[in-house]
Amino acid sequence: MSAPREPETMRAMVFEGVGQPLRATHRPIPEPGAGQLLLRVHACGVCRTDLHLLDGEVPIASPPRVLGHQIVATVQAGGEGTSAASERDARVGVPWLGWTCGECVYCRSGRENLCLRARFTGCDIDGGMAEYALADERFCFSIPPEYPSAQAAPLLCAGLIGYRALSMCGDAERLGLYGFGAAAHILTQVARWQGRRVFAFTRPGDRAAQQFALALGAEWAASSDEPPPEELDAAIVFAPDGALVPVALGALARGGTVVCGGIHMSDIPSFPYELLWEERSVRSVANLTRHDGEELLALAPRADVRTHVTTYALKDANEALADLRAGRFTGAAVLVPDGSSNATAS
Ligand SMILES: [Zn+2]
Ligand SMILES: [Zn+2]
Numbered sequence: 001m002s003a004p005r006e007p008e009t010m011r012a013m014v015f016e017g018v019g020q021p022l023r024a025t026h027r028p029i030p031e032p033g034a035g036q037l038l039l040r041v042h043a044c045g046v047c048r049t050d051l052h053l054l055d056g057e058v059p060i061a062s063p064p065r066v067l068g069h070q071i072v073a074t075v076q077a078g079g080e081g082t083s084a085a086s087e088r089d090a091r092v093g094v095p096w097l098g099w100t101c102g103e104c105v106y107c108r109s110g111r112e113n114l115c116l117r118a119r120f121t122g123c124d125i126d127g128g129m130a131e132y133a134l135a136d137e138r139f140c141f142s143i144p145p146e147y148p149s150a151q152a153a154p155l156l157c158a159g160l161i162g163y164r165a166l167s168m169c170g171d172a173e174r175l176g177l178y179g180f181g182a183a184a185h186i187l188t189q190v191a192r193w194q195g196r197r198v199f200a201f202t203r204p205g206d207r208a209a210q211q212f213a214l215a216l217g218a219e220w221a222a223s224s225d226e227p228p229p230e231e232l233d234a235a236i237v238f239a240p241d242g243a244l245v246p247v248a249l250g251a252l253a254r255g256g257t258v259v260c261g262g263i264h265m266s267d268i269p270s271f272p273y274e275l276l277w278e279e280r281s282v283r284s285v286a287n288l289t290r291h292d293g294e295e296l297l298a299l300a301p302r303a304d305v306r307t308h309v310t311t312y313a314l315k316d317a318n319e320a321l322a323d324l325r326a327g328r329f330t331g332a333a334v335l336v337p338d339g340s341s342n343a344t345a346s
Contacts, residue, residue, distance in 0.1 A: 011337070012130035013317040014064045018056035021318045022067065022129065029132045032079035036134045037086055039094070044128030045070030045153035046312075046320045046333040048181065048240065049096070052264040053123060054321065060123055067317075068335070069096040069121040070156035071128030071135070072149040082137045091149070092140040093297070095156045097288050098125045099136050113164075113287035120287070129317050131337045141293050146301045150339075154307045154332035155300055156293075158182035163296040165236045165261040165285045166191060172234030172256070173197055178224055178248055179239030180209045181324075182332035183261060185216055186305055187236070190296075192217040193303035199228045203239075203327060212308075212330040227251060236261050245282060246271035254278040261285055309334045312341045 008029045013022040032038040050067050052058040071094035075086050086092070098121035100107050106114040121127045126134070143152045162183035169175060175191050177184040178201045188198050200213035200221040210221035220229055224244060231253035237244050238261045245268045248258045255278065263286075276282070299305075308331030312320040319341070320333040 010131035011314060012066050012126075013314060015053065015060060015067050016064050018054070022054075022321075024315055027130070030126075030134050032077055032082070032134055034080040035082060035136055035138065036079040037075050037082060037092070037137050037140065038077040038079075039071065039073035039092065039133050039135055040076050041071055041073045041128045041131055041133055041337050042149035043072040043153040043311075044068040044335045045157060045182070046317070046324055046335060047157045048324065049157070049263050050122070050321060051325055052240070057264040058123070065123065066126035066128070066130050066133070067122040068127035068129035068133075069094070069098075069123070070153045070158070070334075071121070071133055072143055072152045072156070073128070073133065076132070078137070086137055086140075091143045092135070093143045093152060093156045093293075094121055094128065094133065094135040094140055095160055095288060095293055096120050096122070097290070098139055110289070110291070113289045113292075118287065129314065129335060131314070139290065141290075141297055144297055144301045147307075150309050150311050150334045150336055151307045153334045154182050154186065154309060155296065155305075158332055159186040159300065159305070159307075160288050160293050160296050161285060162187040162236070162238070162261060163190065163299075164288055164292045165259045167292075168259045168283060168285055169234035169236065169257060172232075174199065174230065174233045174253075176201060176228060176232040176235035176248060176251055177213075177218075178235060178237040178244045179241075180206075180213050180221070181238060181327075183238050184236075185212065185308060185331050188213060188216045188218055189305045190299065190303055193305075199232060201226075201244075206327065208330055209327070232256060234259065237265075238262060240265050242266040242268035246275055249275040249280055249282065252280050254280070256280050258282045259285055307332060311336050311339055313339055316341045
């Protein structure tokens with residue numbers, strides 16, 4: 001009889017409570033249940049939603065929890081009932097939408113993003129700020145081979161929810177992007193490829209972000225307190241600042257739409273009805289459907305979308321989150337369990 005085997009452990013960065021930094025821990029490598037894949041994480045994007053989770057603006061029901069919902073990983077093992085298509089070492093991406101019920105009125109009408117019982121990766125389910133993660137096979141995407149893992153990670157939330165927000169803009173030609181972070185840097189490239197014109201709005205005085213926007217194809221970039229040189233047909237507000245909603249409305253042409261792209265925003269101040277008049281509208285975008293993911297991941301290589309990432313070692317997750325909060329990099333931050341931090345964008 002052999003001695004009992006020590007469970008193999010993995011490193012993970014764990015959320016334990018609001019206002020606390022993530023704690024570096026060792027945990028047993030989880031076993032995949034029915035329908036689940038055990039994944040070895042190669043990259044996990046850091047998202048503004050992670051800041052909202054840390055700050056308690058978006059609640060985590062049952063901590064401790066491993067955050068991270070832009071996971072690029074390879075399959076290590078499959079639980080009961082997983083398909084042969086998920087062969088070992090196949091590369092997959094795991095997004096924010098981790099599970100849906102398939103039965104509610106939203107799931108049955110092509111709106112699984114609004115599922116009443118949805119479970120979200122890195123919030124309700126342990127996410128990718130770890131060396132290994134579990135994921136429901138049905139919610140994993142295959143990753144286009146053109147993208148190295150770190151460069152693919154930001155496509156999975158910044159790109160994907162940004163893409164859903166862009167699809168809410170209809171055929172708007174003149175597109176304003178308020179807040180020029182990970183999502184806007186991907187969307188600018190998609191929008192240009194679609195033949196739209198992009199106007200970028202950054203934090204006041206953020207010249208680096210303005211230069212970055214222009215380099216990616218925006219035709220104009222300035223601070224969010226400056227009016228655009230012409231009316232906009234649509235605007236997407238990615239910055240979590242509700243005061244930008246009436247500002248963006250004020251920049252719209254008749255019939256234009258403001259899409260709020262974040263999961264949390266400070267209160268929207270009151271504004272005169274005149275700003276909404278003439279069939280302007282304000283709406284939000286929540287989560288993603290698997291269909292959104294399939295569309296974006298097919299489109300990104302065709303549109304030659306390049307992501308600009310700053311990589312951090314897994315143990316430096318708190319530093320990555322602090323840098324995101326302070327706007328200390330352009331593009332997206334990505335944690336790499338095997339790597340070391342690299343403050344230069346690639
Ligand atoms: Zn449902
Ligand atoms: Zn996200």
